[in-house]
Amino acid sequence: MKASRSWIEEYVDLPAGVTTDDLTARLTALGLKLEAIDRAGDAITGPLVLGRVLTMEPEPQKNGKTINWCTVDVGDANGTGEPQGIVCGAHNFAPGDLVVCVLPGAVLPGDFAISARKTYGHLSAGMICSARELGLGEDHDGIIVLPADAGEPGQDAFGVLGLDAEVIEFEINPDRAYGLSLRGIARDAALAYDAPYRDPALRETPAANAEGWPVEVDDAVGCPVFVARQVTGFDPAAPTPAWLAERLQHAGMRSISLAVDITNYVMLETGRPIHGYDADKVQGTVRVRRATEGERLTTLDGTDRALSPEDLVVTDDSGLIGLGGVMGGETTEMSSTTTSVLVEAAHWDATAMFRTGKRHKISSEAGKRNERGVDPTICEAAADRVVELLTTYGGGTVHPGVTVVGTPPVPLAIAIDADLPARVTGIAIDPATAVADLEAVGCTVTVDGDRLTAVPPSWRPDLTDPFDLVEEVARVVGYDQVPSVLPTPSAGRGLTREQRLRRRVGRTVAGAGYVEVVSFPFVGEATFNALGLPADDPLRHTVGLANPLSSEEPAYTTTLLPGLLKAAARNVGRGAAGVALFETGTVAFPVDRGPAPIYGVDRRPTDDELAKLFDTLPEQPLHLAVVLAGERERAGWWGEGREAGWADAIGLARRVATELGVELVVESASRMPWHPGRCARLLVGDEVLGHAGELHPKVAKAYGLPPRPAALELDLDLLLRRAVDVASGPVVSGYPVAKEDVALVVPAATAAAAVEAALREGAGALLESIRLFDVYTGEQVGDGHKSLAFALRFRATDRTLTDEEVGAARDAAVALAAERTGAAQRA
Structure with missing residues (x-):
């Protein structure tokens, strides 16, 4: 989030003498981390002035390009008072326009020196500048054209363009969505200095009435509040005022048109995303609902999107007109002919916004705020602010109708022990200080003996449990006040039995010449197809991930072999004559007992609650798996080499079992992904420990391995349960065999x-x-x-x-x- 210091000071009266460095240090201590302080004008030296275009003569060139030979009035800035001759390749201006000129002797960002030079048959004494050339943005399609009353020719352009402004960039954590607005940044600045604060969202708004645009909300959970206002007689050609365009530019946004710029400005000011429709294109009642299967919408970026039943959409009598809270539809887009604007200020469910944005791969400033949580109580104020700016700078009339559907969600009260902040932070924080600090961040606090009950402010949806309140108290008191206390470690009790046995297994396998790897533990249907598993194989019944890293591998693995096979193929493909890899890790098998309950963090769950929680967890046995391929014993002067085979895999299983004192039974079996005639089932007593043998030729081909690779996978948990925890070496008889x-x-x-x-x-x-x-x-x-x-x-x-x-x-x-x-x- 970027904001100029002057914009912040519009809402908070900072003490005299406060430097920008001091301000950013205080805000960083409160959780709004400083990313950078940008002073755009620091990279520019020399004469940068306003100029008025007097003449403009297009001259086609042999290369197909047309340049403009211009004379520009730059006042006395050139030392002569005569018009300046400048060649310009842009075409978005005309005689009489006020532009920005850099004169010979100046240096622009990137150490670009300006001098008078002959080009296209003319002596060009300077340059008419675009935003990118001045480091004000990426716009290079045309030069900067200023409002006619922005200044006089020859006037220094630094102040007009805001190049002398200090722009602060903050790194906003996901749980501090209020920091994505000037309203929130200024509030924390006021908190830092105990300074007077003016809330830009605090304004009188007209009450809802029957004349408003008809709106119906079918999903009050997805859209608790929907506010609609209308402006008629709007002038679509009205220019964006210079001060507003400058603030958008400082925030990293490009000026587009007055109507769009105003909605972006109010979003930055209040944190509330706003959407504007061309009211003449909206037909009948506006409705909010969930999309239906098979519906499609072409959004403002021209993309035709297939919608999910989880998506919130906005419709009218003609059909879909927007993807709620994320992006508007193409059919109702505001354009250069829009004279009637329908303003939407709606509150959307944050979870739905996040999922919709990720599903459709849409990243926008509005979506960034909606998915983190926005103040639901300022929809009317934000809409009223947009209407005010539209009529002030774009003419037109405010329609008397006001539509307000729904009510904001009520924040839940949070009860904590009065001494909890002191106990958690280690700072001597008395209850009175805790109350004062919570009230300072906007909470409404009541005290009942040794208990505090706080109702978070509407702009802090991230405050949901007692320890969130502790953090708020700690950041106001100061994280630097938290003492460094070294905990006293408990006396060591050595390794557990399982740890000792696992280490013994690892040493045994590594000693047999295998190299340990750690594989990506996620799989998809393609993985099981490559292993040749039948459709009803239990290994295909997986634990799905709620937020997978890859849509192609959305489940936790039930076997360690896929990762090992990929690693083996990668090494063989890079020239390894033979590989012998092993991995120990957990796999997961679903228990299908419903979703896990979610408990609060204010107390320890009861034994019954823990039992219910653990009952829903998937089974996660520890497995050991190995894969061998290619050369197992190298040929040399000592004799011929040997390729890896099924006997190596079974032999390793026997070796591990012997090391743990377990008697292993080996019998023939048929099980994919092993070769049907070269597969062994491994048993301990009457329990199946795993399988070993030569892999099926189709599996070897699917993974790009040499012919006849071998693999082993066994249930290490079962093996460790049956293991003999040997405390001494074997007894050796002194009598003859x-x-x-x-x-x-x-x-x-x-x-x-x-x-x-x-x-x-x-x-x-x-x-x-x-x-x-x-x-x-x-x-x-x-x-x-x-x-x-x-x-x-x-x-x-x-x-x-x-x-x-x-x-x-x-x-x-x-x-x-x-x-x-x-x-x-x-x-």
């Missing part, structure tokens, strides 16, 4: 894991380890069968095993495998 190898013939479809599980259980407590070391298919075992060779190792911790003990354990293992899987021992 007994080795036994068995080869079992089983049907080809029998999983080796099933045979291994039976052998392990049958061997009993003496079994130290078991390992599959050979798989054979061929004539010796017959068609449809395979031979699985296992190495069994037996050991006791307290004695040397006898041959009888080892043989009995081996035979028991083979017997149970035969019973469960039909295995026959191979001779």
Whole structure:
């Protein structure tokens, strides 16, 4: 928000001697942060004067351009009193116009020196200036043409153009919408110096009557107040007065036409956005409602927009004429022929304004204010101010009709403990000071013992809870008064069990040669399509985001694989021969128990309230996922290399489970995005831990990965619950090991894991380890069968095993495998 100091001083009597630097420091301390102080004239040196165009001769050039050879009366500013000859390429002026001339010897912004030089066959002694050349804006379509009575030829132009003015630019936080107006800035300036303040929105306004323009509001929540006034006989050619155009220019706005400039001026002055219609184009009753599905509106910027049922629209008997609070419609736009102006000053629901602006990608000064919250009680005053300026500078007559529909929302009272500001800030603030400070910012305060009840002012919709009031007291007292108190830390209690186990998992995976990444946790339908998930897959049931960063990825992920696959593809695409990545992170599964309740911050929720809150939260299990692709072992003088494969993913799962003391069961499965014949289901007891194996070729192609990549994803929460929190190292027996190898013939479809599980259980407590070391298919075992060779190792911790003990354990293992899987021992 930009505002000249002189404009601020129109509403507040600052103490004598207050510098602009001191003023901005005080306002920054109150929350209106200084962004910059601009003195436009500082970049200009030398003669800059007013000139009156005497003659103007168009001269076409060979390059197709037409220049104007002008003589300009600059009084005695050139030292001779003779007219100045100047070449000008603009065409928006005529003889008799008052313009701004810079004479030889001057320097313009950008270190642009002005001298007399020969151009287009003439000696041009100076330049007729545009706004951009003087650093007053971006308008370069034509030169500045001043009102005829703005001054005399030869007069210094600095004061006329406001180049000697100090313009302050503030950075306004979203919760301080009142700062987007001179009304709000001046109020804080008055607060800073305890100075007299004149509210520009405080004025007598006529009461509503039956002669006003007919208006109906169907959605009182979306539009609580709608005020309409009319001016007839308006002169559309009337110029904008210089002082008004100058203030708009200082605020960073371009002067367009008198009617538009006045609505912009009142918006800057009061903070209330105003919209003007060409009344002759408005047909019948004006109505405010929500849009219907399929409706379209061409807005003032010429864009045809498809509307949402959430959009608030303004209509008349002909159809849509505006997008309420955001942008008007093209059909009722004011133009150079408008002689009757219908003024709209309406209050709109801030949330609806924000969503509509974002939905349609419209960013405007009016929308910026409406979506942050505007004072709903000044609609009549703002409309009356617009009508006053229209009739004063554009002629015409005020129509006697006044329309006021609805009533402003009533601010809610907020009760706080009188000592709360002192307790929160650490400053010695007595209750009387808290009351005085809250009243100073506009609150109406009542005291009842140790409790204060404050009703926020209408221009502060951001004050909604006790701690907002604490902040108001703190900013008036001064944030610099808040003491620096170092909190006393509690004694450290070390890492929790879960933290220790998570670190152990991370070290294990990193030690296996994997690199940790952190991926973007949001997904969309395209993500699940790339993974080849069927339409009814539970992973497609996601938690939607209320305000997604990307419309293409509007949901929280249910799997870590998409981010890992993208990261792997990015690295492979940049020349990595092989990648091995892992990630630990939460995923989310909706519980579909309705929206979460919203509680206040003035007290701790009860146990029942917390239970209801937690009941609506989505399930957020912690997952571990890995992706491998390309080269796993590099070739060299030591031998051939090896590509990553499904065995690496399953092997890592076994390694992690072993590290946590969990017995992992591996069985074949079919689950996208894995290859149907090379996918393993991982179980802990009878609970599914996750899946591992080779990815489906279509998934590899969709992500641009090398052939046959592998992946693993498992529920780390489940694994940590089953983990053994080992406090000491493993017990190592000093007695010799007994080795036994068995080869079992089983049907080809029998999983080796099933045979291994039976052998392990049958061997009993003496079994130290078991390992599959050979798989054979061929004539010796017959068609449809395979031979699985296992190495069994037996050991006791307290004695040397006898041959009888080892043989009995081996035979028991083979017997149970035969019973469960039909295995026959191979001779």
